[in-house]
Amino acid sequence: MGRRGLASGAGAVSRVRFAPSSNNLMVSSWDSGLRLYDANASTLRLEANSEAALLDCCFKDEFVAFAGASDGSIVRYDLHSGAQDTVGLHDDVVVSTEFSQTTGQLITCSLDKKLFFWDTNARSVNPNNTLMLESVVGSLSVCGMYILVAVERDVYWYDMRNLTGPIKAKDSPLKHHIRCLHSSEQLKGYAAGSMDGTVALKYFDHGVDTDKGYTFRCHPRSGDGTSSLVPINSIAVHPLKEAFVTGDNEGYAIVWDALSKKKLLEFPSYSGSVVSMAYNYSGQLLAVASNCSHQGAERVIEVDGHQIYIETLRNSEGKPPY
Template structure:
């Protein structure tokens, strides 16, 4: 794995917290949503900013449908659809409060969103209508990750897995950290499973593959102390390499990015500490490029 890195600089800089970065499904175009209300599309291969689409509200999450269309969730509750070629923005609908998380299921052609209204909505992208609504979740959704027909949802201290074809009830629910608030969840792209990051710096892995190989354990990203106290730093994002089985990356609130091997339980690479929190991570489709957004985070912005 190459450790070569470079920083992306924009002619019009990002003036507020970055909420999400995502590589496109089949190219090296990088989608960037931020609290400055602008959705950006950056061509990493050619170092060109392809799109800068302003809106009227802070963007808290974004997701690709394909190379030409993306969606964003905003602080005004609106779910916006972006034509990445023309820059045209279309409002699909809204939550009853701030919209926070997005996901996309290519197999079903549905968009998934959540918000402070404690709802998860499934949208038909062809009609822009809500197909299903999960209500009364008990708390706000902290994180959503979609892989195939499975949607993994973090709410409070619990992880719930739904089959998007049968959406009414979760097929599995678990409390991986026994009382610790979950910050992020990430689905394994090549098998059944997920990784969960908590606010106290722990990661829980649950990975099932063909045969009898099952990985399930919890570890602390930085098992060291500062001034005689335990080192607790929220794990803000986790991303699996799409082609290297068992390789995943964590990014935390102290600015550390670490590549791990799930099978051997070993740290492979720790990057030099970033000056700000790691807000979001993304691998390109070939697993050769890793994008890191170093910014103060959405959770920190909520507390200000």
Template sequence: MEGACLKIEKPIGDAITKIRFAPQSNNLLISSWDSILRVYDVDNSLLRLEASSEAALLDCCFQGESVAFSVGTDCCLRRYDIHSGTHKAIGAHDDLATCVEFSEETCQVITTGLDKKIMCWDTRISDFVAYSKAVGSEVECMSVCGLYLLLGVGASVNIFDLRYLEGPIQTKNSAMDYRIECVCSFPNHKGYAIGSIDGRVALACLDPSEENGTGCVFRCHPKYKDGRYHLVAVNDIVPHPHQYGAFVTGDNEGYVIAWDGQSRKRLFELPRFPRSVASLSYNHNGQLLAVASSYIYEGEKEIENPPQIFIQKMDESHVRSASSGTQKSGSLLILLHSFSLSDRLLGSVIGNISLSFKLFSHGRNSQCKTARDCEQFVSTEVDFPSLIFKVPGILCWVRNIKISREREREREIESVYKLILSLTLYSVFYPALCNFPSTICIPRLESSVAMSDEEHHFESKADAGASKTYPQQAGTIRKNGYIVIKGRPCKVVEVSTSKTGKHGHAKCHFVGIDIFNAKKLEDIVPSSHNCDVPHVTRTDYQLIDISEDGFVSLLTENGNTKDDLRLPTDEQLLTSIKDGFAEGKDLVVTVMSAMGEEQICALKDIGPK
């Protein structure tokens, strides 16, 4: 089901940064780069507030139903009275203010900024006295979890007690090697989820003693066909307000996916949205999901089309998916075909079902009297999660039948329907023993996609380097580091940064040398955008032999030989290898690997043989 797009009379003029539903109503708060804070009444399709300021707005939040706050590129925190339409600046950071949250427990507004500070503003005091605490690093994202504050800093989560902001009470590594893009706490204040720029999500408990193996890391997208990982930043995560452990993720490619963290399953995926998903928000009862589809100034090929906000109604099927871990999967025949059954076995299964129905209808007034009637009935009437065969005569509960990908599919499905046939025959020939209502039902065949299967598997930190490249923010890449320029792995020999542009993004000019052919390459990237960085490894091998056609034979650690490398093209290194080998020296060569290429890059002389 596709969501309805909000019709705002004066369209949003620039990228959306945050959307949030009010705590108890369907008023939607919207902040954006066009410097306007909006409050839209979703129920009545009415714009309740449109307040302009002098700077782009980077975040916003509600305090109750009548007050809102925003932070922006002018470093200021602003307070808005939604009923009167007035607003004023109540304080400021020393640099851009980037995040804002309201804590109901402490009645504080908490902000962070590029000045590497947390600031807390007490709303119970008329002049909004602020308390600030330096954190030493730029905060990427923030979430309030009861009396605790979660800060995404680099690849770690810093946890503060809002009552004592002297320092973090915990610093948790996220089990992800890349920058955290978003963090959200669950409604019960016991756990949280974080999303990273490489497309992974991690779940963790606030109290380390309650972990007990419940923490996990998974990728939101499966691998490409060539085995590379689908690296798409997770821009936002929002929990369901009533289903503990259920949450949705939104990413740079416009995908919104719902997950069940407790059972570790993917619940459903919404149709792809036209632009990146910049922000998400559930309403107070979980019946509406707002999706901000907008460019976000983090992609090189982004087209700056007007942003849109979609309201997705979460109907009973979505709620049932979240609570039971199952989702509707279509008709029985579609299921059978999806398991790639042979024509012979498919015919046998349908035949068994048909025979069952014909036996049921014997001596009764049934709607399924022929095999074709049965097949048509099954294909149109039998749906998940409850397969209901509306035929008078018997109620057979076949419990806990699950189609497992790891087991032999054909044999298992055939066994299931032979069991149905057996129960049917038994009930027909022994009616005295069958004192059941007039429905036959198979309660549920498991149909959800597990997050731990081959497409969405859980991984350890060691799995993170399986891809050829990983994303890194351009502004953090330094001289002598690595970067991919024009599809080639390069070592950075020069970096220069231009001044801040229209949207607050400086430009980085990179000059790199190809690590394999020594060619000079250049690229210009906005400092806030992600660049591909190659995984570069160096491995030492003992040189055994040099062939006449220029290949070397190397001894690996496990005693095998590696014979697929040529001699290096660098004249000085080539001469040193040939001369040392001719003199009978014991040589060790260093092989550099990156993006599927290998080359000898160094030589060590460990003495005569």
């Protein structure tokens, strides 16, 4: 295993994402920049600036990406030329963007409490479907035909084939506000992290065992014999194994075995809070974004420093260590 930093001129990072089938790493940031790196060579391939801060980004494929901005716009980028255009608009800050490889739709959510579905091949600037929510979405994740939406401490499951309502009554896996959510076909479910350092893993199985899953406290820190509550900001699921990594507000990232619930690996601490993480397509690289930040009641409200790290996850035989 090894760690290296990316030489970057980016401002404080909001999201890191690996491309679907390469080691190109996309970074959105609060300084309104979208950047594309070659993670193998640690070099910047593309930089495109927008007019507003970018709070999230996602790939459509190796050639096209999207980002959500603080002015409510959803921006499309050509990753060859850096050209950009506006897909559409929300009424408030866009907080999450997800592209569904299953349906070919872009799903976005905003502080306007709306979930928009965009046909990215159409010329219309209007969404082709809308979901109205009761509260602001804290985290959004797409897995196959499922959309999972975290609102406060509840998770709602939707099926994109029928958006008249959730397919399951609201799930409340955690006692505190959910900060991050990642669903995965590899896990056959989702992992969610909360403000108090607790993780819940729940499965999509709707059979007899409806309580299949578990919760555990994984990020308590103790300096004087008493555990403090450390928010979990990011979760990334390994693309090939039943393992996931959690990153917290004090700069720690830990890899867990989803089946045994055991810690597989704890990385040396980072310089700031872990705000976003992503595995590459093979699971041999892990990108970690670390920001020096001031934490507000609901989200990061001030950011003044950053670093992007690439962890190489190989053992002495060149294989992933877990």
